[in-house]
Amino acid sequence: MTPTSLLTDHYELTMIQAALASGHADRPCVFEAFARRLPDGRRYGVVAGIGRALEGLRDFRFGEEELAFLRETKVVDERTLEWLAGYRFSGDIWGYAEGEIYFPGSPLLVVESTFAEGVVLETMILSMLNHDSAVASAASRMTAAADGRPCIEMGSRRTHEGAAVASARAAYIAGFASTSNLEAGRRYGVPTMGTAAHSYTLLHEDEREAFANQLESLGLSTTLLVDTYDVTAAVELAVELGGPELGGVRLDSGDLVSQAHEVRRQLDGLGAKDTRIVVTSDLDEYAIAALQAAPVDAYGVGTRVVTGSGHPAAGMVYKLVSRANDEGVMEGVAKASKDKSSVGGRKYALRRRNAGGVAQAEIIGINEQPDDDGDDRQLLVPLVEKGEVVAATDAQTAKEHHEMARAELPLKALRLSHGEPAIPTRYLDDWS
Known part of the structure; x- marks a missing residue:
């Protein structure tokens, strides 16, 4: 096991130290990962990196080496080090299945835990989701354009060696047939060729x-x-x-x-x-x-797929959207910053479809589940229950899910010309 606990930012741990001191570290909270917008002109995005993040969660431990580094560099105090030494995520995580289509505001990941347990995961989760989703979103556009002709991912020499392996996995999820990267073949079962x-x-x-x-x-x-x-x-x-x-x-x-x-x-x-x-x-x-x-008969794609075809990060953020008040009642909280606002409250999401199974809108309920009119599809699925991963983390399952999810989009979603998101995002009280 290679611990993933230091794949994080300094301030995640200093926030925990301050929260432990103030008595707020164990306050029940809900964090949400979402994208405020799609890259300019894109009509949909693809969720990828969920499987890697869940595997990273299993290995998110502060062992002797990690604690020694934090102690030596005086990142946090001894009380916080003691808390980190016993860290085990014990909450619940809901999310979009890997390979799912997303739109602006889609609640891609919902983390229900204490403040301290949830906040420390922010950087690891975002780094994996932002990179892999950017690659998968570009790869999906490429495989849609290829219209059944196989695409081969061959961009390893155009990116960081670790990113190369993750990119091969993400491209495979979005429809690529194979990769040139052998480590992606060994680690994730992606077919290799060359x-x-x-x-x-x-x-x-x-x-x-x-x-x-x-x-x-x-x-x-x-x-x-x-x-x-x-x-x-x-x-x-x-x-x-x-x-x-x-x-x-x-x-x-x-x-x-x-x-x-x-x-x-x-x-x-x-x-x-x-x-x-x-x-x-x-x-x-x-x-x-x-x-x-x-x-x-086939396309070999390198630089452009591993760099997200001009958009190397998906623009996802991870925000606190709900917390228990002093009476223990959950209440929504949100940023009101200009251009960086968020929507408070625990979210639920549904893909509204017509009788033919074609997606019509992304319906988001706040603190309540949107009603399914009979043709719709619930989007949030359990990923982690009481600290235990319960969802599949393999690339093949995600690949199959993506094929299904993309097939239900309206045809305009596959246009390469600049345009608005293929379907609108509606909050429950906006839908009629």
């Missing part, structure tokens, strides 16, 4: 030697990279050596649309009608959409 880079071709005296050796070692199902020198000559050589059973060729530069058409005609003319064309080279959702008119 063949060869330009350096492999350049290692050899010529392309013929390189292709022949790759085919001999990896078999006819391999994909040959054909744009190191001359694409036309390389494709002809690839089919000469691999024959009509050659698995695929990859294009990584140039005008990919016109090149794909040219290569498809050449492959078909050489009898390799089943040989796939894989394209890479700084693709994003817009490039993938443009390539839909080309005879492309």
